[in-house]
Amino acid sequence: MLRGTKKVPVSSKLPLDQILVGDCVEHMNALPENSVDLIFADPPYNLQLRGELHRPNNTRVDACDDAWDQFSSFAAYDRFTRAWLAAARRILKPDGAIWVIGSYHNVFRLGAALQDLDFWILNDVVWRKTNPMPNFRGKRFTNAHETLIWAGKTEAGKYTFNYEALKELNDGLQMRSDWVMPICSGGERLKNRAGEKAHPTQKPEALLHRVIVGTTNPGDVILDPFFGTGTTGAAARRLGRHFIGIERESDYIEVAQDRLARVVPYEADALKVTGSKRAEPRIPFGSLVERGLLRPGEELWSFNGRHKAKVRADGTLIAHDARGSIHQVGAALEGAPSCNGWTYWHFRRDGQPVPIDMLRQQVRSEMQE
């Protein structure tokens, strides 16, 4: 950069597309604040609730009768949770967001901690497993789902949400908060050299695909503080996003490195996703009049045929008892708080009503040429 006033992109200070070895809180504290677009975290589900049921002398602790012990283990989990969540929040960009995943053992601690740390929950999402492990003893319901929480850094944050892309992924219906997906098995399930599963809770890449397509843009930086065998990194790399992984266990890192080396990113033009109408260039209604697509004095009709208005030379409308923009007049005539005049108003062509939005499309396509 020649000009000293030009800002260096914060991502240039980040260890992109790497796995950092060690404690996630320490590593996150060493990263610059407000630098990461998304965090995906699959933290340990259950620290020691079962494992600590024995005292050092091997006598068994009746945990449910021992309120202090019970409390202390949840308290320890809460301390751990709040430490890494606070570190994660610092490095998130103001418009960033976080996903966490858990089961009933830990997800209530996670959610409460998120709220207490001023994250703003956007949705909880249920991963409904098509092929869960049955309950062998017949003592409870089949534990057939896990819960994800999606939260913005703050209430005011303008989080990324690719609504139209997600709608396409769901065959034209808006995506719901329950996602049906199989667990990670078969060829996708990574094995170690001994042929055993390399990680006890490997997540399916399909889950990360939906998270990443839905809530990030190409080129974004996604950090996973509990990287494991690298599902987040693999999906990010495939989808043209950057990742930062943090992991303590060298066995997992080894498997993840192998995996990432084999990932082939999708081609760039396949990553373009159905866009939002808000992103399209704004066309003032008046420009239709200027271009002669509508004539001052011409009559427009509401979509339901109940109201009409006349076009004026300055691109406003005048009706029986209302005047103003296409939106304002539509809203006034319908007694509605607002109105999209582009779809509300129709003109006549060959006797047929045509929405004026058709003319806007025409202008937009002319602009692209």
Add this chain to the structure above:
Amino acid sequence: MLRGTKKVPVSSKLPLDQILVGDCVEHMNALPENSVDLIFADPPYNLQLRGELHRPNNTRVDACDDAWDQFSSFAAYDRFTRAWLAAARRILKPDGAIWVIGSYHNVFRLGAALQDLDFWILNDVVWRKTNPMPNFRGKRFTNAHETLIWAGKTEAGKYTFNYEALKELNDGLQMRSDWVMPICSGGERLKNRAGEKAHPTQKPEALLHRVIVGTTNPGDVILDPFFGTGTTGAAARRLGRHFIGIERESDYIEVAQDRLARVVPYEADALKVTGSKRAEPRIPFGSLVERGLLRPGEELWSFNGRHKAKVRADGTLIAHDARGSIHQVGAALEGAPSCNGWTYWHFRRDGQPVPIDMLRQQVRSEMQE
């Protein structure tokens, strides 16, 4: 009882099949400890709604903005929650259990409080709504589920779980932790004299039916500290269980009294049968991409080999001069009004064209397992 040593059943001291008017903590504190078999609680969700919300057709959403759902802070909500949960726990029998229901606004507070008070979580259960209210502004996922938590009074408690009955309810398959049910509407939705909904958040009786059949026995006592319009009482009475309802609002109590008076308990042979099996599950094309069965950037060919298109990451196709869903692009390329993309498009496997419908069949068979 002739013999003085014979214990008087504790339920004889209980105000069975009645609605207690007033604060639930005070009423629960006045009941004998270890006396109730099950508690079902649908507490305020603390929705924290801001302004008004309108549907795209400009009608206003009738929000749950009642005073009883307003809390000044999470800390205030937690104090409220822990107070009623502690009172509830005292009156539960040692082998008793509790169900609570909530949304992401409050359910993490509920779950954490249950754990902190030494309840023992048995399952979280997701109510997947078949007909939720959509997200009108396209800014989040459709909030299509609510969460129930089922917990024993203690870890050691021998809670009631009618495994076989639930299995029968589920067509011979073990009951899962996700329950698919419609919201309460139509004739079941109670109205007040003005014809408005009598309660903003009335729960479907089907939900309570499953809870009660699955986790109580006939003759058990079920207490609901937030009785509302009495769904718990109605389902309990129908199923031959006792209820105790607690409610503050006289409007709700009046409706609930009417309702309960009309409930006719089931006879054994009058139990309703679950509905017929649904049609084959819909598989969005996008889920094939998410699952890695098709790769973004991969080329598809029309069945006649005349056209090709590329898969994008959001499950849309892009061809030379068309983009959109598999059906839309097929129709555009053929100049046809419509097109079944599942049979139109083929991918290459071992040099041979294979219809993408083959992949859909594969996903369907995985879902049935």
Add this chain to the structure above:
DNA sequence: TGGAATTGTGAATCCCGAT
């Protein structure tokens, strides 16, 4: 009277850029 079309509605933390 029957089918089609229209209207109503549900626990909702629901916009965003320019000035």
Add this chain to the structure above:
DNA sequence: CATCGGGATTCACAATTCC
């Protein structure tokens, strides 16, 4: 920071009205 105003945004049912 607040205000203004353009204009983007919905799925499954049930109930009602229309033809």
